[in-house]
Amino acid sequence: MTDLKRKALDYHRLPRPGKIEVALTKPCETQEDLSLAYTPGVAQPVLEIEKDPLAAYEYTNKGNLVGVISNGSAILGLGNRGALASKPVMEGKAMLFKRFANVDAFDIEIDAPTVEAMVETVARMAPTFGGINLEDIKAPECFEVERQLQEKLDIPVFHDDQHGTAIIAAAGLLNALEIQSKTLEESRIVCVGAGAAGIAILQLLLALGARKENIALVDSKGVVHSGRDDLNPYKAEFALDTSLRTLEDALKNADVFIGVSQKDLLKPEWLKTMAPKPIVFAMANPDPEIRPEVALAARDDVIMATGRSDYPNQVNNVLGFPFIFRGALDARASEINMTMKIAAVKALSELARQPVPQVVLDAYGLESLEFGPDYIIPKPTDPRLLDVVPKAVYDAAVASGVARI
Template identity: 70%
Template sequence: MTDSEHSASLDADLNRQALDFHALPRPGKIGTEVTKPAVTQHDLSLAYTPGVAEPVRQIHADPDLAYRYTNKGNLVAVITDGTAVLGLGNVGSLAGKPVMEGKAVLFKRFADIDCFDIEVNAESPQAFIDTVARIAPTFGGINLEDIAAPHCFEIEHALRERLDIPVFHDDQHGTAIIIAAGLLNALELQGKTLAEAQIVVLGAGAAGIAGVRLLVALGAQPERIFCIDRQGVIHSARTDLNPYKRSVAVETEQRTLADAMRDADVLIGVSGPDLVTPEMLATMAPRPIVFALSNPVPEIRPAVALAVRDDLIMATGRSDYPNQINNVLGFPFIFRGALDVRAACINEAMQIAAVEALRTLAREPVPPEVLAAYGLTDLRFGPDYIIPKPFDPRLRERVPAAVAQAARDSGVARLPATH
């Protein structure tokens, strides 16, 4: 059996396991649970009629009491229109449901946040916005997911303006936060600074543009960041740019990915498989950093990259290589911190607080239970460990606390922290 045949066989086996996992013994990955007793007639008279009328009256008089008498304060909606599901593209909202259920699993498993997954058939961004706004009273927060650029920017902005609960597009900000935390640590290990780094961002969709914005907020120089889309470098002389791409355009003579990578310190790939050649990598500056995050096949494969550059620090989106840039390090804990103080939004200060908490945690000694979970005997801050592992129990303590404090400091918290 050839290597490609062996790989295809493994993929087929995994696909069969995944289908069985989702179908058996009960279809789907999530359900609901009853949190109050319902075994006697008196229980039912409190849970429903006539007892339920009293909290209704209380909430009608003071809407904030919904946080006391219902699950609103610990309930997040994971909502998609199905236009950019994983790497599969516009598969429609219903086909995106397994992913939304999966996000709900992660919210519950890592941060004990309840979730409803909601798949919306919307004929336009405005229809999607109106739908989400109308159902928002149910929830303490909205996690937008798998919505194609550029509409994702318009949708998130409009919902943040209309709603007084956190609205967070994870494909934008969640990815940007994890990238930023890992990159700051990698730059330090390579003896470089964010302000001086020349950065190439391959992919100008939700993650790419949000990543640029966050890196600039952290101190990167906009004129030293070169974004690449299908037409090449996003430069100020182009006339085909939407407003979101226009916001990351730079004045430069560079036109191609190969041009931009020459002497670059950092490559962040959020695009597609095998787009970066060994020859391009060879032209990067000494001690380069490559985040090749396309899944399942990176922009350049680690074995190829490390054969070209032995001075490289590399991250991918895959769990079978070191330094996985995984959004589960962020969104459950960011929402946990926001919900704990009933924040009106998840603002830039809260995102930066999450970056710093993740960055700092990776520098600390790794607990034995994390080593056991990954079958390791040793793991410490260095080129193969620039970001915490998802099963690190300290994430639940550190990230929500940092986010909650930033919410209070920035004036968007409506409660003191409760966790």
């Protein structure tokens, strides 16, 4: 067993198992405390909530509570390991909600292998929460689970593997395009990986102004084109009428490579065929589609981003979901819509252009850091995230009519 594996196991096991606990927010010491916290006093908020369901936001923790829910069918890069095996990941997600945005979260692992079972189970427990964060559910089922729950529920339902990744990637891509003197509207984009993250990234880029005819989606069988008869509806949305068939074909003169697939998929010789000043977001974890040192050896004009913390420009979902939910919860939003997602993209993009606080430099052992090829996405330790992103999401919720406060 490697030292890292041993440290990881010890971290989760010692000095007590797990990463989260429940804490009290009210005194519970005296007879009066007990009479207010439980019977008979607790009857009063019960009656108020019966009269007005929105009163639950006033008298309970609903407005600051998110359910982090998975069936374990697509855990990180480990695949379908089952509901129980997803618990360390869901605990970790709950931990990050609390650490970065002071959002309380319960991790809930559901033995529900079908869309129908997942939707029914989550819908029945939804009154508990102010929002639902879906996690590690395999595609294409994840799209249908999210869609049906969004239709059924009056609280935000957000599949972070889709939209969290999309929001952070889009924010970084807008900045990279500016540095490379390119525009989203005119750029030719190749996306490898047609699962949850890949589809969501492309849908968000379309909403931001990308052109569908400039996007080539590539899955394990090659380019997604109109002549294929094996496409689910989500892939079919991006089917091109084209003679392109392979990733190598698609990359010629492309401006942007987006990878949410598997390691070493982007060959250096293919990178050399991309357009001048290419942008490569190689986000497969733990090993990217091409390592930055390999990419830079092939092209000294490339801007790189990965999903790893040991390289510049990490596409890290913790930049998004805690703050997006913070803004949505504060607005008592009924959903997280495209307007709110775009607001988060623009807030993150703009923040990376601002001077970096000393606390961030200290956290990363840096003397300086400024907007440029090696800094297109804010760092997770940036304290300004909590001020900037929730407010942008809150304002967008109000502007788009889904806020209830």
